[in-house]
Amino acid sequence: MAPHDEDELSLCRDGGFRVELEGREPVTLSKGELFVVPRGVRHRLVAERPVHALMLERPETEQYGN
16 A cells, blocks of 8 residues: 555546555445545555556656555
């Protein structure tokens, strides 16, 4: 799980996935739903099968994991 210094928006375009947040309940997104991870919250996106998603964050945001 990785925190960022700014908010991060995730939009589910097709399929579904969950956003796991440290110290909070996971959020499950389905097609057409979006979620904003507040800055500083450790999180990760998890998909059980292929999904199309859009993540909006600043270009200089460092990515962790794979």
